[in-house]
Amino acid sequence: MTTVPATWPRRLLGGPGHQVEPTFTRAPTASPANRLVVAIGLVIWVALAAATWGVAGPRMAGVLGLGLALGFTLFHSRFGFTGAWRQLVAVGQGAALRAHMLMLAVATVLFSIILPFGLSLTGSATPMLNPVGIPLFVGAFLFGVGMQIGGSCASGTLFAVGSGQTTIVYTLVGFVLGSMASIATFTFWTKTVPQGPTVNLAATLGYPGALAVSLLVMGGIVAATYAIARRRNPPPVEAPPTDRGVRRLLRGSWPLWIGAVLLGVLNAGVLVVSGQAWGVTSAFGLWGSKIAGVLGADPTSWAYFHVPANAKSLAGPVLADRVSVLDFGIMAGALVASALGGAFVLHRSVPWRTIVAALLGGVLMGYGARLAGGCNIGAYFSGIASFSLHGWLWGLTALVGTVAGLALRPLFGLANPKPSDSRC
Template sequence: MSVIGELVGRGITRVPRELECAARRPAAEPAAPAKRVVVVVGLVLAVVLIAAVYRTAGGLMATTGVLGLLLGFTLFHSRFGFTSAWRQLVAVGQGVALRAHMLMLAVACVLFAVVLAGGFGLGATPSGFVNPVGIPLVVGAFVFGMGMQVGGSCASGTLFAVGSGQSAIVLTLFGFIVGSVLAAAHHVFWFVTLPAGPVISLAELFGYPGALMVSLTVMGLVVAATYLVARRRNPPPVADPPTARGLARVWRGSWPIWVGAVVLGVLNAAVLVVSGKPWGVTSAFGLWGAKILGGLGVDVAGWAFWQVPANAAQLAGPVLADRVSVLDFGIIVGALVASAAGGAFVLHRRIPWRLALGAVLGGVAMGYGARLASGCNIGAYFSGVASFSLHGWIWGVTALAGAGAGLWLRPLFGLSNPKPTDSIC
C-alpha cells in the first residue's frame, strides 16, 4: 500500500503539503496511472468555466481564466509550496524551496520591469501591487504566517489542494472566507483609526533598472543566507516525488521545483499583461463571503470596506467578472486536471477533529491576515516583490517570523514538524 493509502486508512487525511511530503517515494518509482475519467471531467469543467467567463466578461477575462488553469496545473505538477518552504527553513534549516522562491521572484521582477516600464498591456495600462508599510501589514503578515502553518497550506496551496482532491482542505478554505469577512467588518479600525503607513516603491526611488538591481541583489543575499544556514544546521535531504518519464513528464509531472519557479514567474507576468494587475488570490474569498451573507439578507454593502469605490464595484458585479475569482476558479480546475493526469487525485472523507479545528482556525487567521496586509503569499509577497514594492519584502520577513510561531502551535492540532533525521519535501 502507498504511503497515502496508509495515511487514509488511519484517518490521517489532512493538509495537502504534508500529505504530499508523506507520499514522496524514491525518484525511481514511476507516477501512478492517470485517472482518465477525472481528467475528462476536469477538461469539461475547464471548457465550461472559460465559456461562462467569456459570456459574462469577455475575451480578456476568459484569457485570464486560461492563465488560472495554467497556474493550477503548474502549482500541482511542480509541488510548489510556500508554507512548506518556510517550515523547512525554520525547523531544520533546509533552504531548497526558499531558493526556488528567489528564482521565481527574479524571473518575475525582470519581466515586470519590462512590462511596467513599457506599459505593455492588452487592456488597461498595467500597474503593480504597491501598498503601504504600516501596522496592518506587519500584524497581518505575522498572523498569516502563523495561520499557514496551523492550517497546513497557503492561499495558492489551498486552491490547488482543493482541486487535487484534498477534500479536508475545504475546511481551510471555509476558514479563509470567514477570516476575510471578519477583517472586512473591522476595516475602520485597521485602516481609518490607525495611522496610514508610507507607500514605498523601489521603482520610484531608483527607476526600474535600479529597482531591478536592488531586488536581484537582495535575492542573491537570501540565497547566500540559506547556504550559510545549511552549513550550520546540516539539514536533511529533499526527497523526490514519483514522476513520469520523457515528454510525458510535462503532462503527468512531477516537475523539478526550479521549472515551477520559472513558469510561475512567467505566468504572473502574463497575468499582468492580460488583466492589467498581477496575480492575487485572497480578495476573492472576501467577495465570496460577502455574496453569501448578502444572499442571507445581511447588508454588507453598508460596511465601510464595501463602500470603498473599487470594493463596491467588485461587490456589485458578477463573480465571473471578478478577475481574482476567475483566477482562483482556474487554479482549482487546473490542479484537478494535473492531479488526475498524474494519478494523484484522491478524495478523502475522514479527518481527525484536531486537524479539522486547526484547518478552520488556520484558515481564519490567513483570511484575516491577508486582508490586513492587502494580500497573501501571492498578492503581497510574490506580486508585491515583483512590483518593486517594499511591502512585499516586509511581508515575507514578517510572515517568516509568524511561521516560527506557527511551528510551536502545530503539535496542538496533531501536526508534526520536520526533524533533522527526516527526508523532507
C-alpha cells in the same frame, strides 16, 4: 497513510498543502490516470471558459486560461510556500526558498519591462503596491502562523482543493470566514490604526536601480540559505524522478526550477492580460459577502464596500471579478493535473483536531491577508515583483509568524520536520 505515484518525490514543500503531513510511500508503479475525473475537469474547463467569455468577454477568458496554467504548474511542480518556510526554520533546508528567489527574479525582470511601458491589454499595467504600517506587520504575522496551522498558503489551498485534498476544504472555509471578519473590522484598521507610507522602490531608484537592488537582495538570500545549511546540516532533497518527455509533463513531478520559472512568467502574463499582477485572497471576502447577501444581509452598507473598487466587484457577477476567475482557474487546472497523474484523492475521514487546525489556520490567513494587503501571492510574490518594499517586509514578518506557527502545530497533533529525518 497516503500513497502517491512513484514518479512524484516527496519534497520539502510539504506536498500539495497537506494539513496532516502524511507519510508518503512510493508505489511500485505510478497510479493510472483517473479518466472520469479528467473528463469532468475538461468539461469544467470548457464550461468556465464559455461562461467567463459570455459574462466578461475574451480578455477575462484569457485570465481564466492563465489561472488554469497556474493550477497545472503549481500541482506538478509542488511549488509551495508553507513547507518552504517550515523546512528553513525547522531544519535549515533552504532549497525551496532558493526556488522562491528564482521565481521572484524572473517575475521582477519581466515586471521591470512591462510596468514602465504599460505593456498591457488594458492599456496600462498597475503595480501591486501597499503601505508599510502596523496592519502589514500584524496581518503578515497572523498569516505566517495560519500557514503552519492550516497546512497551506493561499495558492496552495486552491490547488490542494482542486486536487481533491478534502482537509484543505476546511482551510478554504476558514479563509472565507477570516476575510469576512476583516471586512467587519475594516474601519478600525483603515481609520484608527496608522497606515504608514507606500514605498515604491522603482519610483525612488528608477526601474534599473530597483531591479538591481532586488536581484542583489535575492542573491543575498540565496547565499544565506547555503550558510544556514552549512551550519545546520539539513537532510537532503530527494532526487527528482527519471521520467522524461510527455509522460513527465502530464503525470510526473516537475523540477522546482521549472515551476519557479513558469510561475514568474505566468504572473507577468496575468499583468499583461489583466493590467494587474496575480492575487488570490481578495476573492474570498467577495464570495463570503455575496453569500451573506443571499442570506439576507446588506453588504452594500458595510464600510469595506464603500471603496469604489470593492463596490464594483460586489455589484458585478463573480465571473467578472479578475481574482475570482484566477482562483477558479487554479482549482480547475489542479483538478485535471491531479487526475492525469493518478493523484486525485478524496479523504473520507478527517480527524477533528485536524479540522479545527484547518479552520483556525484559514481564519488567521484570511484575516491577516486583508490587513496586510495580500497573501503569499498578492503581497509577497507580486509585491516584490512590483518593487514594493511592502512585499519584502511581508515575507520577513511571515517568516517570524512561521516560527510561532511551528510552536503551535503540536497542539493539533501536527508534526514538525526534524534534522534526523532523512526522508525530507
